[in-house]
Amino acid sequence: MTSKTHCIRCGTCCQKGGPTLHNKDKKLILEGHIGYHHLITIRKGEPAFNPLSNQLEPVLHELVKVAGKGKTWACIFYDEKKASCDIYKHRPLECRLLTCWDTSKILTVIAKDTLARADIINPTDPVLKLVKTHEKKCSVTKAVTLISTLKKKNDDSNSLTKLKTLFQQDIDIRTKAVSEFKLSLAVELFYFGRPLFKIMNPLRG
Ligand code: SF4
Numbered sequence: 001m002t003s004k005t006h007c008i009r010c011g012t013c014c015q016k017g018g019p020t021l022h023n024k025d026k027k028l029i030l031e032g033h034i035g036y037h038h039l040i041t042i043r044k045g046e047p048a049f050n051p052l053s054n055q056l057e058p059v060l061h062e063l064v065k066v067a068g069k070g071k072t073w074a075c076i077f078y079d080e081k082k083a084s085c086d087i088y089k090h091r092p093l094e095c096r097l098l099t100c101w102d103t104s105k106i107l108t109v110i111a112k113d114t115l116a117r118a119d120i121i122n123p124t125d126p127v128l129k130l131v132k133t134h135e136k137k138c139s140v141t142k143a144v145t146l147i148s149t150l151k152k153k154n155d156d157s158n159s160l161t162k163l164k165t166l167f168q169q170d171i172d173i174r175t176k177a178v179s180e181f182k183l184s185l186a187v188e189l190f191y192f193g194r195p196l197f198k199i200m201n202p203l204r205g
């Protein structure tokens with residue numbers, strides 16, 4: 001909560017990260033205001049900041065978020081020079097509800113009625129088959145389980161081999177998708193989320 005009573009366009013909220021998309025935002029994608037290259041998928045089990053608990057927690061189900069700019073968390077649509085949103089008229093639900101001086105409205109929608117990849121990928125999209133294979137073979141929860149086993153048993157070569165295989169499968173499926181469907185890195189991050197080894201890095205300790 002701050003002492004503000006109206007938006008002074010300081011940009012803090014947009015620089016903290018892009019919004020998670022909800023069912024009400026689906027039309028923004030269908031109408032072309034937001035494309036796959038603007039999005040990133042947070043897969044089930046991936047650690048992410050939970051505004052309700054105010055801490056980093058594994059997400060209980062898959063989320064689709066507006067991506068960050070470059071290597072920062074700042075929303076891809078935030079124009080720093082103009083201190084404005086490139087899609088202001090068509091900004092997602094969370095952005096419309098967020099007022100930093102009173103977060104009560106946004107808190108009512110957090111984690112409710114959110115979009116997953118399957119809600120916005122056309123069922124005839126040829127990449128979908130690889131997305132499903134990837135989720136089945138290289139789930140985040142599988143990797144998290146292996147990491148926690150490795151932490152408990154220091155010298156567990158079996159789990160280490162399994163983890164390395166999982167990381168390699170993740171890379172192989174992405175490489176195949178990028179080569180077959182000429183995906184840009186931005187679009188790859190929507191279809192497959194972040195590479196497993198990157199997600200797991202902070203957890204390896
Ligand atoms: S979509 Fe626009 S309003 Fe929402 S976080 Fe990004 S820049 Fe800010």
